Amino acid sequence: MKDLLGLQQTDISDIRRILETASNFKEILARPVKKVPTLRGRSMITLFYESSTRTRTSFELAAKIMSAEAINIAVAQSSISKGESLKDTLRTLQSLTADCVVIRHPSSGAAEMAAEYADIPIINAGDGRHEHPTQGLLDILTIWQHKVVGREDETYPGVINPNRPFDLTGLTVAIIGDLAHSRVARSNVWGLTKLGAKVRWCGPKTLVPVECERLPITLTHSLEEAMTGADVVMVLRLQLERQEKGLLPSLREYCKIWGVTPKSLQVAKPDVLVMHPGPMNRGIEISADVADGVGGIRAAIEDQVTNGVAVRMACLYLLMGGGSGDDE
Numbered sequence: 001m002k003d004l005l006g007l008q009q010t011d012i013s014d015i016r017r018i019l020e021t022a023s024n025f026k027e028i029l030a031r032p033v034k035k036v037p038t039l040r041g042r043s044m045i046t047l048f049y050e051s052s053t054r055t056r057t058s059f060e061l062a063a064k065i066m067s068a069e070a071i072n073i074a075v076a077q078s079s080i081s082k083g084e085s086l087k088d089t090l091r092t093l094q095s096l097t098a099d100c101v102v103i104r105h106p107s108s109g110a111a112e113m114a115a116e117y118a119d120i121p122i123i124n125a126g127d128g129r130h131e132h133p134t135q136g137l138l139d140i141l142t143i144w145q146h147k148v149v150g151r152e153d154e155t156y157p158g159v160i161n162p163n164r165p166f167d168l169t170g171l172t173v174a175i176i177g178d179l180a181h182s183r184v185a186r187s188n189v190w191g192l193t194k195l196g197a198k199v200r201w202c203g204p205k206t207l208v209p210v211e212c213e214r215l216p217i218t219l220t221h222s223l224e225e226a227m228t229g230a231d232v233v234m235v236l237r238l239q240l241e242r243q244e245k246g247l248l249p250s251l252r253e254y255c256k257i258w259g260v261t262p263k264s265l266q267v268a269k270p271d272v273l274v275m276h277p278g279p280m281n282r283g284i285e286i287s288a289d290v291a292d293g294v295g296g297i298r299a300a301i302e303d304q305v306t307n308g309v310a311v312r313m314a315c316l317y318l319l320m321g322g323g324s325g326d327d328e
Contacts, residue, residue, distance in 0.1 A: 003115045003122045004315055006131035007190040015191060016166045019141055021314035022307070028065065029309060039068035042099040042320050047073045047089070048125065049080075049105045054278055054305060055125050055134070059102050062312040068320070071098075086110065090117040099320050103127075121319035126183050129209070135277055136187030138311040140168070140195065142304050143232055146273050147171055169196030174226045174268075176260060177236030177285050180207045184277045185236060189215050202226030203236075203258060206247040223258050230268045234275045235260045235286045251284055261287040262295060274299045 001014045028036055044063045046056050056072065063070040073093075075081065080089060086105075093101055100121045103114050108128030115122040126132040148164050148171075173192055175185050179201055192199050193216045200218045201208070202225070212219055220226050227233055238254065248254050265272060274290055274297060282288050293299035 001318070003111075003124075004133050004319065005111050005115060005122065005124045007133045007136050007187045007194070008131065010133065010190075012194045015137070015140075015194060018137055018311065018314050018318060019144070019166045021317060022137070022141055022310040023145075025310045025313045025317075026307070028313075029306065034065050035067065036065065037067045038317060039063065039066040039320055041068075043069040043071060043097070044100045044102060044316060044320070045071045045073060045093050045098045046125070047075075047093070047101055047103045049075050049103075049110075050126070052104060052125070054308060055104065055132075056102075058305070058308040059123075059125065059312045059316075062309050062316055065309070066313060066317065068099075068316065086114060087117045090114050094118050094120050100316060123315055123319065128183065129181055129186075130183055131187045131190075132183040132277075133187050133191075134308070134311055134315060135184045136191040137315075138304055138307040139184075139188055139234065139275060139277070140166075140191050141307045141311060142275065142300050143168060143171070143173070143192075143197075143273065145303070145307075146298070146300055147231055167196055168192060171197045171231045172200065172229060173197050173232040173234060174200045174202060174230040175234045175236065176202045176223065176226060176258060178207045178238045179203045179212070179236065180209045181239040182236050186215075188234065189217055193217075200226045200230070204248065204254070223260075223264055224267055227260075227264060227272075228267045230272060232273045232275065233260060233265065233268060234277075235280075235290075237277070237279060238281055238285050255284050259283075259285055259287065260290055262289050262297060265290065265297065271298060274301075275304060276301050277304070 046059055048056055060070040102123045102125050103111055104125040105127050108130035111122060111124035111127045124133055144166055179185050189199050202220050202223055205221055276286060280286055280291055282291055290297055
């Protein structure tokens with residue numbers, strides 16, 4: 001695996017290898033001093049053509065925890081603002097002896113194009129409406145930790161085995177919201193189904209992509225139907241900045257019909273896990289009580305953010321040749 005461009009083309013063995021590595025790296029995040037020399041002497045560049053808080057920060061933090069140099073390219077202050085092409089930008093960064101480039105771009109397929117231009121590893125941090133593979137991986141890790149590791153062994157009741165394999169067979173994940181504009185939803189479909197989970201999509205007809213018929217999912221426009229018996233409910237942000245006008249009558253109506261609230265969650269499994277990739281529009285796609293885990297609701301939104309650092313550490317470690325140094 002030279003690059004990480006999307007979970008659709010990533011082999012299941014590589015997905016499991018990243019998840020296993022990330023699970024081990026979580027121990028480092030629990031230390032008082034979060035620093036290991038694993039990638040000392042290497043450098044990672046983040047090239048973000050779109051704004052980001054969680055993804056860019058967690059990649060930079062992941063690199064620094066492993067002692068790599070983390071350099072952020074501010075697109076507005078770079079040669080890109082002067083008209084430099086993606087090809088020339090990538091070749092320049094490679095000539096500067098960068099060891100890895102993490103790219104976010106508004107155009108679908110930009111990460112794959114970048115990988116063709118560069119000999120160094122490219123990690124897709126979100127390209128248009130295509131994929132966001134590290135978000136999909138951190139979501140899978142979060143589901144595994146909550147729904148698999150924490151589950152009692154059927155053969156030995158009362159015993160919890162922390163070394164369970166990365167297998168989500170038997171779990172049903174409902175993904176709710178703005179599916180048409182969500183690269184997170186697509187990465188989750190490929191990652192979750194490869195590991196055995198069943199995926200349901202739910203949203204307004206105007207916010208469902210035409211290609212959903214070719215995806216391994218069950219589609220419904222009924223929130224109740226989507227969440228009935230679900231083990232996990234993943235709420236998507238309503239991406240108003242990407243939408244054309246006229247897709248929704250009003251935000252109030254969207255919230256009333258598709259907003260995830262304590263009441264709508266009642267048809268899901270009693271121990272349903274609620275997730276959101278962030279940033280959240282509280283009071284629109286998700287109520288504040290659900291987001292904050294009020295009243296016994298199991299919200300794993302903060303766990304997703306922490307797991308994002310571990311997953312991105314794992315990706316950098318595996319793609320940048322980690323393991324040649326001495327781990328502490």
